[in-house]
Amino acid sequence: MSGTVPSSMLLVLAVALVAPPPPAVAQPAPPAAAPRPIVVASKPFGESFLLAEMFAQLLESRGITVARRPGLGATELVMPAMQSGEVDVFPEYTGTGLLVILKAPMASDPTVVLDTVTREFAARYDIRWLAPLGFENTYAMSVRTETATRLGLRTLSDAAAHSRELRAGFTADFIGLPDGLPGLRRAYGLAPVSVRPLAPGVKYQALAEGAVDIIDAYSTDGFLDRYPLTVLEDDKRFFPPYHAAALVRGAVARARPEVVAALTELSGRIDVRRMRRWNARLEVAGDAVGRVARDALAELGVGGAAALPSAATSGGDRPRSLAAYLWERRAAIAAMTLRHLWLTAVALVMAVAAGVALGLVLTRSRWSEPVTRVVGTLQTVPGIALLAFMLPFVGIGVVPAILALFLYSLYPIVRATVTGIRDVDPGVVEAAHALGMTPRQVLRDVRVPLAVPAMMAGIRTAAVIAMGTATLAAFVGGGGLGEPIVAGLALADQRMVLSGAIPAAVLAVLGDLALGALERMLTPAALRSRAAHLAGARH
Amino acid sequence: MTAPALAASRVAKRFGAVVALDDVSLEVAPGECVALVGESGSGKSTLLRAFNGLTAVDEGTVAVAGVPVAGADLVALRRSLGFVPQDGGLLPHWTVARNAGLVPVLTGRADAGAAAAEALRQVGLDAGEFGRRWPHQLSGGQRQRVAFARAIAAGARALLLDEPFGALDAITRNDLQTMFVGLRAARGLAALLVTHDLHEAFLLADRVAVMRAGRIEQLDAPGRLMAEPATPYVATLLARARIGGSQA
Numbered sequence: 158m159s160g161t162v163p164s165s166m167l168l169v170l171a172v173a174l175v176a177p178p179p180p181a182v183a184q185p186a187p188p189a190a191a192p193r194p195i196v197v198a199s200k201p202f203g204e205s206f207l208l209a210e211m212f213a214q215l216l217e218s219r220g221i222t223v224a225r226r227p228g229l230g231a232t233e234l235v236m237p238a239m240q241s242g243e244v245d246v247f248p249e250y251t252g253t254g255l256l257v258i259l260k261a262p263m264a265s266d267p268t269v270v271l272d273t274v275t276r277e278f279a280a281r282y283d284i285r286w287l288a289p290l291g292f293e294n295t296y297a298m299s300v301r302t303e304t305a306t307r308l309g310l311r312t313l314s315d316a317a318a319h320s321r322e323l324r325a326g327f328t329a330d331f332i333g334l335p336d337g338l339p340g341l342r343r344a345y346g347l348a349p350v351s352v353r354p355l356a357p358g359v360k361y362q363a364l365a366e367g368a369v370d371i372i373d374a375y376s377t378d379g380f381l382d383r384y385p386l387t388v389l390e391d392d393k394r395f396f397p398p399y400h401a402a403a404l405v406r407g408a409v410a411r412a413r414p415e416v417v418a419a420l421t422e423l424s425g426r427i428d429v430r431r432m433r434r435w436n437a438r439l440e441v442a443g444d445a446v447g448r449v450a451r452d453a454l455a456e457l458g459v460g461g462a463a464a465l466p467s468a469a470t471s472g473g474d475r476p477r478s479l480a481a482y483l484w485e486r487r488a489a490i491a492a493m494t495l496r497h498l499w500l501t502a503v504a505l506v507m508a509v510a511a512g513v514a515l516g517l518v519l520t521r522s523r524w525s526e527p528v529t530r531v532v533g534t535l536q537t538v539p540g541i542a543l544l545a546f547m548l549p550f551v552g553i554g555v556v557p558a559i560l561a562l563f564l565y566s567l568y569p570i571v572r573a574t575v576t577g578i579r580d581v582d583p584g585v586v587e588a589a590h591a592l593g594m595t596p597r598q599v600l601r602d603v604r605v606p607l608a609v610p611a612m613m614a615g616i617r618t619a620a621v622i623a624m625g626t627a628t629l630a631a632f633v634g635g636g637g638l639g640e641p642i643v644a645g646l647a648l649a650d651q652r653m654v655l656s657g658a659i660p661a662a663v664l665a666v667l668g669d670l671a672l673g674a675l676e677r678m679l680t681p682a683a684l685r686s687r688a689a690h691l692a693g694a695r696h
Numbered sequence: 697m698t699a700p701a702l703a704a705s706r707v708a709k710r711f712g713a714v715v716a717l718d719d720v721s722l723e724v725a726p727g728e729c730v731a732l733v734g735e736s737g738s739g740k741s742t743l744l745r746a747f748n749g750l751t752a753v754d755e756g757t758v759a760v761a762g763v764p765v766a767g768a769d770l771v772a773l774r775r776s777l778g779f780v781p782q783d784g785g786l787l788p789h790w791t792v793a794r795n796a797g798l799v800p801v802l803t804g805r806a807d808a809g810a811a812a813a814e815a816l817r818q819v820g821l822d823a824g825e826f827g828r829r830w831p832h833q834l835s836g837g838q839r840q841r842v843a844f845a846r847a848i849a850a851g852a853r854a855l856l857l858d859e860p861f862g863a864l865d866a867i868t869r870n871d872l873q874t875m876f877v878g879l880r881a882a883r884g885l886a887a888l889l890v891t892h893d894l895h896e897a898f899l900l901a902d903r904v905a906v907m908r909a910g911r912i913e914q915l916d917a918p919g920r921l922m923a924e925p926a927t928p929y930v931a932t933l934l935a936r937a938r939i940g941g942s943q944a
Contacts, residue, residue, distance in 0.1 A: 588785025591748055591856070592799055592846065593775030606789050681789030683830040 194224040195409065195416055198235055198244040201228035201632070202357050202647045203440045204294065204377060204401075204432065208248035210450035212403060212420060215459060216246075219419045226634040227446075228643045229553065231330070231541065232257050234633065237548040240282055244553070245409045246420070250294060252399040254278065254286070256336050263336060267293075267398035283407035287417065288424035289400040292377060292432045296331070296396050297388040298341075299374040301364060305387035312392040316371065317345040325349035326369030328357050336397055337373070344395040356646050361386075377429055379437030401427075422459045431456075440648055482652045483659070490641075494660045497637035500555070500630055501623045501668070504562030508619055512567050513612065516574025517600070525575055533568045536622075540565075540629040548633070558627075558635030565626050566619035573615020577608030606681045613676035620672055624665045628657070638664075699762025701726045701854040701886035702747050707756035709742055709910075716742040717753065718910040726853065729880060729887040730915075731897035733933075734907035740890045743907070744856050747888065748774050761853065775799050778847030778855035778885075782862045784839040786831040792816070792842050793827035799850035808849075815849035816842070818882060820875055837868035844872075844879065854886040861896065873900060894937040898922075906930050 195216055199209035206227055213223045226244060229235050236258055238244040254274040255261050261277075264270050271289065278284040300310055300323070308319045316323065331337035332354055341347045349371060355363055360372045361380040374381060374388065381388070403420045410417050435453050438444045483490065515532075519525040538546075543561050551557045581604050589603045590596075631639030638657040645653030677685060702724040709717040717739045724730045732740035745751040746758045749770040758765040760773060779785075786795045794801075797812030805811060813823035819841040831839055840860060847855055860876075861869045877900065880887065891897050897904045898918040905915040906929070914926035922939060925931035 582788075584781055584783050584785045585787060587750065588779065588781055588843075589787065591750060591774055591777075591779040591781075591785075593771050593773075593802055594798075595771055598802075603787055683789045683791075683832065 192222070192413075194222040195245045195413070196224045196226055196243060197246045198226040198229045198238065198634070199248060200231060200235065201643045203379070204375070204436055205248055206446050206644065206647065207435060207439055207450055207453070208290070208401065208403075209246075210446045211423070211453055212246055212248065214447075214450050214454055215419050215423065216416060218454075218459075219415060221413070221416060221419070226553070228631060228640070228647065229634055231545075231632075233545050234541075234548055234553070236282070237545075238553045239284055239404065239406055241549070241552050242406065242408070245406045246416070247404045248401060249286075249404045250399040250401055251286075251289070252295070252336065252397040255397060256334065263340070263397055265394050265397055267400060270398050271400065278404070279407065285405045285407055285410045285417070287403045287405060287420055289402040290423055290427045291425045292427050292429040293398060293400050294375050294377040294429075294432070295399040296336075296391075297374040297376045297378070297381065298371060298391075299364065299381070299386045299388050300371050301367070302385040302387045304370055305389075310387065310389060312390040313341070313345050313347065313395070314392050316389055317347040320346070320348045321350050323349045323370040324368075325352045325371050326355040326360055326363045327352060327373045328360070329354045331373045336395075340395065344393055359646075359649065362649070377432040377436055379433060379435075379440040381433060382437060383441050401432075423457070426457050426459075443648075443650055446648075479652050479655060483656055486656060490656055490660055493636065493638050493640060493657070494664060497624075497627050497630075497639075497661065498664060498668075500558055500562060500635060500637050501620070501627045501664075504559045504627075505566055505616075505620055505623050507559070507563050508566035508570055508623070509616055511563075512570030512615075512619070513574050515567075516571045516612075517578065517605075519571065519575050520578040520604075529568075529571055529575060532571050535564045536568045540626060541632060544629065544633050553633040553635075555630075555635050557633045558630035558637075561629060562623045562626055566623045569615040569618040569622065570612070571615075573612050573618075574608065577611030577615070578604050580611065581607045607684070609680050610676070610684060613672070613679065617669060617672045617676070620668055621665060624661065624668055628661065698726055699759070700724055701728070701761060702888055703757075703759045703762075704743065704746065705757050705759075707743070707746060707753045707758060709739075709746070709751060709753050709755075715910045717746070720756070720910070720912055722905060722912065722915065724854070724886050724888055726886050727880075727884045728903070729889060729901045731889045731891055731901035731904045732907055733891055733894055733897045733904060735892070738907040739910040740907050741858055742910075744858055744888055744890050747856055748777050748779060775803055775850060776852060778844075778852035780840070780843045780847050780855065780857050780860040782859040784831075784843040786839055786842055786846070788831050790831075791827065792821070792829050792831065792834070793823060795831065795842055796823075796827075796845040796849055798846055799852075803850060805850070811849050811851075812845070815845035818848065818879060819845045821845065835868075836864055837872060840864065840872055841875065844876070848879065848883060848885070852885070854888070857887055857889045859891055860889075862891070862893075876900065894933065894939055898939065906933060 197209050197213045199205040209225070209227060213225055216223050229238065232253055235244060235247055239247060251267070251270045251274050255264065255270050259274065259277050261273060264273070271286070275286045278286060298313060298316070300316070304310065308322065310316050310319065327338060332352060338352065353369060360374070361384055363369050364372045364386070365384045374386070403423070405417055405420065435449055438449045439446060519528055540561060543564065544557055547557050547560060551560060586599060586603060589599045594602070627637055628639030628642050630637045631643040638661045641653045641657035645651065645657065700723040704720055704722045707717050707720045720743060722730070722743070732743060734740050742751050746753050747760060747765065749765050760777065765773065793812055796816050797808045800808035800811045813827070816823045816826065821838065821841050826838070831842070834842065843860070861872050864872060873896070879885065889897070889901060901918070903915060903917050904921055906913045908929055914921060914930050921930065922934065925934055
């Protein structure tokens with residue numbers, strides 16, 4: 158009855174690990190003999206999605222097999238992935254390369270900056286900068302036109318003079334980057350009265366609604382033409398140039414010259430007005446990335462047959478209802494839900510196995526407190542930081558996602574196991590010893606069964622954490638319901654966000670119910686009601 | 697000559713700087729009941745636990761049925777000794793029948809179920825009626841009866857009892873004490889009974905050991921203890937319990 162707890166847990170473990178992973182995104186399988194697909198990645202914002210999708214479709218039109226990794230967490234995640242060969246092609250900006258990757262001093266001459274990143278990326282990382290696409294996406298510090306008129310703001314110097322009347326809403330990286338707020342503060346003395354970190358997708362709305370007064374817009378944003386905004390002139394030429402270009406891994410550039418040839422067809426072809434117009438279709442009109450990319454390539458006269466858009470970023474037309482949107486995408490949503498569940502289940506099963514084992518070992522160890530505290534500290538590491546830290550070792554994809562979820566789930570299980578085992582009535586344990594049970598029997602037949610309710614509480618906590626955190630997987634290309642959430646936030650598309658968030662919430666509720674049933678199954682019959690448990694603990 | 701059921705010779709035990717047992721010697725003959733009385737911290741529970749190896753002594757020797765505890769197979773030794781703690785120590789997730797049959801099952805006896813049922817019968821519980829119940833479905837007195845049944849089910853010759861009646865109300869305690877006297881008579885059990893209640897010690901034990909600060913102050917039959925307290929402490933204890941000569 159009660160001695161079977163560890164074996165049934167092992168069974169769950171075995172089942173979850175043997176089950177094959179659902180696919181990350183619905184993609185046609187490449188032909189068996191085809192060369193390794195070219196992996197095209199993007200960062201999680203609209204323009205990056207669009208450029209990557211254009212790269213991908215262009216390559217596909219030349220018969221090159223492509224794998225898409227849209228919306229990888231940040232520059233800091235993509236670079237290690239490119240170095241380890243997991244990402245081959247990626248749209249980047251010269252200024253970002255200079256400041257974020259090379260951590261070089263600021264420079265304002267576009268030619269110098271391009272020379273520097275081209276030379277240094279080749280030397281340090283074996284990554285090639287192709288000739289720039291033609292447009293610059295630099296910071297366009299923007300205020301409401303009404304504010305500009307009222308305060309007489311035309312330049313950033315003007316804004317600095319009225320700093321104390323401006324509440325800022327900036328993207329998180331802008332707040333920290335050297336060419337962001339810290340630099341602006343030095344160059345202009347711009348010190349807004351408050352600074353709120355905002356997701357790129359919500360900045361414009363926050364500004365338009367008056368929640369903030371100044372935002373870090375980008376010069377190619379599709380929203381710039383939609384709201385009554387005034388872009389403040391960078392009168393001290395503070396911002397470095399941000400020319401967009403395709404990055405290609407050196408090994409790929411050498412082995413597959415057709416990749417470089419195809420992508421170079423885009424060089425110098427995209428001006429800022431075009432890019433802004435395409436971004437507007439994507440971000441304002443809510444067109445699907447795949448469709449906008451196809452039309453853009455057609456407009457440029459490059460590319461051929463349109464490729465299938467990736468599951469995460471293909472959307473319907475905005476005017477349709479949420480229900481219709483969800484119904485239309487039911488197959489993709491079901492696939493992402495399955496994958497979400499699989500990611501969570503594998504991580505959780507691993508965490509239960511490792512956490513319970515660690516907890517049992519720690520129960521009898523004087524290292525219990527320090528080790529538990531270290532495991533607990535892991536939980537305070539922000540998800541993106543944890544992923545960035547692990548990337549050089551485990552790359553991108555499913556492995557880091559599961560590893561991160563595993564680490565986040567570990568603490569409640571270890572803690573609950575240690576306290577559950579320790580809090581078993583010492584009188585009961587002593588009697589078991591005194592009547593001749595071996596230490597092993599006492600653990601297996603007395604301590605563990607009596608600790609099951611406490612351990613299950615920890616496991617359920619871990620499950621809730623894992624399901625909530627599983628959306629992180631999208632940042633490293635691990636798939637799951639985080640994909641439409643990340644993409645939807647980047648594109649300011651609430652329906653897309655909801656298409657991930659609603660199933661994720663449903664999954665969390667159902668998961669907790671299922672674990673509740675499992676808890677009742679594993680709890681010894683005599684302890685199944687709370688009153689009985691208390692009586693059992695007393696006597 | 698048969699070996700004493702339980703024997704301690706010149707035993708000492710320290711917990712850090714605290715002296716728990718200091719040069720203690722004691723023998724319990726087969727079929728005899730000896731009570732250990734004294735205040736909390738006097739060492740009586742430590743001495744009790746020296747016999748089943750839950751406490752390892754620092755000096756002296758402890759033996760069960762002539763076999764020294766030091767170096768013995770503790771698991772086998774414990775299965776041959778009954779043990780009843782104050783709160784019964786029943787496993788809350790096991791039925792009454794499984795609790796009572798614990799030791800026969802551990803020793804792999806084929807007739808474990810029958811042995812458990814017989815033990816339950818001897819403590820006044822019908823296995824058919826109570827066997828399938830959970831401990832939390834019993835009264836405190838019934839739980840202690842199950843604990844006694846568990847202690848004797850494998851045929852132990854000696855019982856270690858750590859205040860087994862201490863948590864019961866007066867009427868139930870009296871019933872259980874009567875049951876215990878009958879059980880000893882029926883099975884010829886030796887017993888070492890830890891209690892803080894002198895009345896109980898005088899009622900149930902053949903001899904009483906008064907312990908104080910890790911030493912035995914006096915070990916005598918109740919009548920002799922009453923007539924001739926060996927130390928002022930014993931006399932005070934008797935007076936406080938309103939037993940014997942000089943009324944305080």
